[in-house]
Amino acid sequence: MSQAFRLKQSIEDAVIAGEFQPGDRLDEASLAERFGVSRTPIREALLQLGAEGFIDVRPRRGAIVSVPSPTRLFEMFETMAEIESACGRLAARRLTPDNDAAMEAAHRACETAARNGDSEQYYADNRNFHEAIYRASRNSFLADQAFALHKRLSAYRRIQLRARNRLLQSLQEHAGILQAIRAGDEQLAATRLHDHVLVQGERFSDMVLGLSRAGQSPAESRRETAK
Amino acid sequence: MSQAFRLKQSIEDAVIAGEFQPGDRLDEASLAERFGVSRTPIREALLQLGAEGFIDVRPRRGAIVSVPSPTRLFEMFETMAEIESACGRLAARRLTPDNDAAMEAAHRACETAARNGDSEQYYADNRNFHEAIYRASRNSFLADQAFALHKRLSAYRRIQLRARNRLLQSLQEHAGILQAIRAGDEQLAATRLHDHVLVQGERFSDMVLGLSRAGQSPAESRRETAK
DNA sequence: CATAGATGAATTGTATGCAAGACTAGAAAT
């Protein structure tokens, strides 16, 4: 499984990096050739990614990079908002010097990136900042859930941080979140994180909504939003 | 994959039913024989269950039913509490007559089961009640997450509902939750659901803590709680 | 007697082959 594990990571990375666009077929044979292995470990990697929700494996019909409908995407961001506020609430309750320092460092890094208007760097530092909050919840299971969902949404988040003023606004929101957590104000930390995340989601799913009005099979959205 | 999907379900059911106890090895060959298939679809099913966190697949070392440490178990219940309160909060905000009726019906069923002291029946009806709340959040993605975690915890929840007075207490808590959701009181619904779930978690992880003091390799807990 | 090493058995990981269902294109019919 060493092989399959590496492949799973590689395919996931390729999806996150946007090399495979949403809707693209992930053909077993071509992936096998590309990585120089047989179809077996490829299948195993794909099935695992499917179970994690990264891709969509449809029995007998192959795997594709999942195409969340605007509705689904909004639901994902709303869920992310709820999970992140939970992390923030717990972090405010349980903050340790270690976790505080980690958040501070990540925040500083974001500050630098934002000042330089380097959105690619900000994207990376922003991720670290949020992950520092997840860890600060001192609930590793919750943190894992948060990591996973954050990863699934990262492709969408990145595009949307390109606007320069959004960088500065994001940074300011980070400052407010950090302040609330340090003050031990669970409620405030939760609402600030919630709004911070959801505003991204709203903006982005609006954008997708606009894009997908053009032409896209509604079959996806049915599948995605069905119980 | 039709085969593999059925197998995944069957193995999951067997684990939930307690046929495979936490810590049991899930040997590919014996499972293959048991279900009358080759190892290939068994492996695919196991890897998917592993990706969903149901079981623990360790490269080159086989799959076992995961054995959450007491700490990990508490974290899982705490996360469940956070997710359920999120559902409750959204349900309070967005309640429709349909969802209201579904919750009401499930609650009535719980009432009957509790009166009869039928804990096995209550277990099933309780599940329906909680699932009705998930759906009432009108966020199908969040609801899916809630379903999944609820399933993972069901093995632990069941044991603990055996106490008869706990049934009645649980029922009363349900009534309070329902009331808060109907009143549209997001905050109250959230806290009541949070407490309802977490009290189960605390009780149960206390119990597990007591049990595992006897003798159990601490290696599991390290693996489970590590980042 | 305990411990370390080695050898053999058992189990997992990967490749390959074959069977079965899905997709494509073309022909026939309305």
Add this chain to the structure above:
DNA sequence: ATTTCTAGTCTTGCATACAATTCATCTATG
């Protein structure tokens, strides 16, 4: 011209075979 049926091709699903690693047992040595 559009639609439906059909034949062929392509892709996935499963089984089997082999390779590689881990685990267990036995032996040898301190």
